Amino acid sequence: MLGLVKGLGITLKNLTKKRVTYRYPDEPLEMPDRFRGIQHFDPEKCIVCYQCARICPTECISLTGKKNPDPEKKGKVIETYDINFEICILCDLCTEVCPTEAVVMTRNYELATYSRDELFKDMEWLKNNNTNVRKENHP
């Protein structure tokens, strides 16, 4: 019987407490730094080792490289780099395995589009997606 009255007291006290609801989408929702959003790609750093394409569990990364146009330097230079975002599961394995940190995750997740064509992210898009980049790439 006393428990009932105590319960009433608790609910009454809850009237004065702050509401815990997030005001998204009216207010932006801040994600922690290590949040795995869409990737950011830096073509300068890529050495075309194909590790990211090999480790991707859904095989959504496809890339091609060409020989370095500068005749003195060795190695390859990246020519195209596509992430099929429809099947990317944001698992972060590609950034873990990349030796030069050319691919890193960002905190961007608001990526809904009206057409599926826009979900095929090419190198241009991934290079320009440089906001909210994750600071610690290998925690």
Added chain:
Amino acid sequence: MDPLKIIGPVIMLLIILGFVTYAILFERKVLGWMQNRPGPVRTGPWGLLQTVADVLKLLIKEDVIPDKADKTLFKIAPVIAFVPSFAVVAVLPFTDSLFFADIAVGLLYYVAISSTTIIGILVGSWASNNKYALMGGMRSAAQMISYEIPLVMAVVGVIMSAGSLNLRKIVAAQEDVWFIIPQFLGFIVFLIAAIAELNRTPFDLPEAESELVAGYHVEYSGFRFAFFMLAEYVYVFAMSALTTVLFLGGWLPLFGLDFIPPLVWFVLKMLAMVFFIFWLRATFPRIRSDQLMQLGWKVLLPLALVNIFLSALLKEVPVIGNWF
């Protein structure tokens, strides 16, 4: 025919509809606040148009009547459930001069007419041709009938103190002290029985949204469902008004602050009762139907009878007999 006799009830109906609209919104808001969330906020500023949106949705829904359902009964059941809830507002005195009918047996009229809602619920549950609706209707009828008795018994103490069944005389008899204080046991019994009558949590097993697939109104959709909901909320209005008239002193001021108009006092007390009903809904879990029947017959009825005996006994005691 005095035109006021027609316009008065129409204005009362509009006021009640306005009350129901904002009572539903406030119930959701208060429930939300007590659960650390804000309740409806997006429809209209501060969520004020939420009930309007809900009613609009219900009105434009397709009118589905199950194939094997009893069509006539199915259609008139919500009407039978709603009409008594509005008819009992006729005897409620809002202030000394603002009332519709001054019947000498006003309290008896209230309790008797509000019982006929049970017929509407039974008809609706039977006509739905659905096991769950029938079970919900049976439970609801059992609950409402078995809580009518403690309800009336609890009020007998008030009637004995006031010496009349007329609601205005009952309020007038509370000028010294409101009946909640001498009749406290009766008030508690009345409160619990009233909430069971209204089919509200913690006694809402007939409506049991999560357990009984919405109970007796499971087959109703659209406007007919809105009618059942309307009946419930008009009863909340009527029952809160009755509680303020019987136990909280109606329009009489507290601490002699009579510069506040009596109607405002009545409205404030009624809103406090309504808030209390919502508060109970936010706090308590639902009572099982067997526990509910035990509570009604084995606990409330004896308590109400004890209250009657105590009131009659204490009436004879010299000093405090004046308050009884």
